[in-house]
Amino acid sequence: MRQSPFLHTFSSVLIIAVVAASGAAACADQSSGGGTVTVDRTSPVDEGELPTISLSPAFPNLTFNRPVQVTHAGDGSDRLFVIEQHGRVVVFENNSSVSQFDVFLDIRDRVFMGHNEEGLLSIAFHPQYADNGRLYVWYSAGDRRDRRTVLSRFTVSDDDRNQANPDSEQVLLEVDQPWGNHNGATVKFGPDGYLYVSIGDGGAANDPRNYSQNMQSLLGKIIRIDVNARDEDLPYAIPSDNPFVDDEDAKDEIWAIGLRNVWRMSFDRDNGDLWAADVGQDAWEAVYVITRGGNYGWSRTEGSQPFDSSIELAGDGPMIDPVIEYSHRQGKSITGGYVSRSPSHDKLQGAYIYADYVTGRIWAVRYEDGKVTANREILPGTRRPHVTSFGEDEAGELYLCAFERLDGRGSSDGRIMRIVEN
Numbered sequence: 001m002r003q004s005p006f007l008h009t010f011s012s013v014l015i016i017a018v019v020a021a022s023g024a025a026a027c028a029d030q031s032s033g034g035g036t037v038t039v040d041r042t043s044p045v046d047e048g049e050l051p052t053i054s055l056s057p058a059f060p061n062l063t064f065n066r067p068v069q070v071t072h073a074g075d076g077s078d079r080l081f082v083i084e085q086h087g088r089v090v091v092f093e094n095n096s097s098v099s100q101f102d103v104f105l106d107i108r109d110r111v112f113m114g115h116n117e118e119g120l121l122s123i124a125f126h127p128q129y130a131d132n133g134r135l136y137v138w139y140s141a142g143d144r145r146d147r148r149t150v151l152s153r154f155t156v157s158d159d160d161r162n163q164a165n166p167d168s169e170q171v172l173l174e175v176d177q178p179w180g181n182h183n184g185a186t187v188k189f190g191p192d193g194y195l196y197v198s199i200g201d202g203g204a205a206n207d208p209r210n211y212s213q214n215m216q217s218l219l220g221k222i223i224r225i226d227v228n229a230r231d232e233d234l235p236y237a238i239p240s241d242n243p244f245v246d247d248e249d250a251k252d253e254i255w256a257i258g259l260r261n262v263w264r265m266s267f268d269r270d271n272g273d274l275w276a277a278d279v280g281q282d283a284w285e286a287v288y289v290i291t292r293g294g295n296y297g298w299s300r301t302e303g304s305q306p307f308d309s310s311i312e313l314a315g316d317g318p319m320i321d322p323v324i325e326y327s328h329r330q331g332k333s334i335t336g337g338y339v340s341r342s343p344s345h346d347k348l349q350g351a352y353i354y355a356d357y358v359t360g361r362i363w364a365v366r367y368e369d370g371k372v373t374a375n376r377e378i379l380p381g382t383r384r385p386h387v388t389s390f391g392e393d394e395a396g397e398l399y400l401c402a403f404e405r406l407d408g409r410g411s412s413d414g415r416i417m418r419i420v421e422n
């Protein structure tokens with residue numbers, strides 16, 4: 001047994017087990033719960049028409065320090081923005097020959113990274129960024145005795161589009177963090193114009209204070225807020241159709257509950273579906289399609305599997321099973337990706353791509369009419385990067401960020417890779 005510092009970044013799992021032999025297969029193991037498909041090496045595969053892929057450096061002249069997100073501003077400039085976890089956002093032209101980046105935002109002075117799951121974790125540009133220059137940032141702050149995560153708005157500077165103003169910070173929301181791990185998080189604008197944030201269960205292991213099924217806590221949830229308006233006493237507004245606004249015992253921001261640590265989630269840019277990958281505890285990594293008010297079961301369940309039967313479910317709705325899950329024979333910490341709408345993809349069109357940070361395995365799953373119709377491990381070979389995130393450029397081309405080393409150490413080993421169909 002050995003411990004990897006970065007392993008904690010997405011899960012509490014301490015053990016790096018010997019990973020099952022390659023040639024992993026997927027199957028429809030309907031016995032595991034509901035309609036969930038369980039990826040299991042012991043079962044036959046239905047690969048459908050899904051292709052294998054190769055990864056190639058998208059920007060061979062650029063390396064990054066712990067890159068954890070790649071995204072774009074949606075302003076027609078075709079620039080890419082990469083988050084470095086210790087507290088910088090860098091920006092560069094979306095051109096494979098680019099040889100340098102600018103530092104777009106540097107908030108290392110207020111980012112606290114006492115645990116390697118802390119740091120600057122996600123940003124989202126306002127849908128009208130071209131007009132209002134606003135972006136939204138989720139980062140860890142405080143100190144070892146008083147941890148919190150912060151959702152803030154920043155604004156681009158007036159005279160340099162490659163420079164946000166670090167003094168423009170407006171704090172929208174702060175969430176106390178009882179432990180250093182499980183801080184989520186992805187911030188994303190939905191097709192409805194509202195801002196969604198995935199927030200982890202607070203940390204430690206096994207959700208010991210049962211935050212994920214506690215409707216008074218934002219931990220273990222996905223929240224949804226309106227950043228274009230303000231309610232009384234709030235720096236944002238609650239959308240009137242949030243699922244629990246009429247429940248006096250529930251926080252109005254809550255959109256979905258029972259999640260352990262959705263490190264990455266994304267909206268399908270074609271149909272608006274919200275895909276979230278929930279990092280598991282000791283056994284199961286799960287992919288969900290998130291619905292309004294949905295309860296995904298943690299910590300009564302881990303994925304579709306029983307975890308702690310003493311936990312009572314919050315809310316009224318039934319527990320929703322994953323679209324697909326894989327066991328810790330396949331990986332230890334899921335990194336959610338995107339439904340591919342990449343202009344350069346053919347057979348991957350419409351398939352959801354996801355990865356495991358620890359083993360570097362990458363899969364694609366096709367999900368149609370509520371059923372998994374194909375799933376395949378798509379990256380052949382054994383030399384796999386440690387995928388921290390997937391991201392799109394303005395045209396929808398898909399990329400991934402990865403560390404060369406599992407622990408993410410070294411000042412600049414991180415890269416952005418292109419996903420090429422074989």
Ligand SMILES: [Ca+2]
Pocket residue numbers: 177178179180181182183202203
């Ligand atoms: Ca935490």
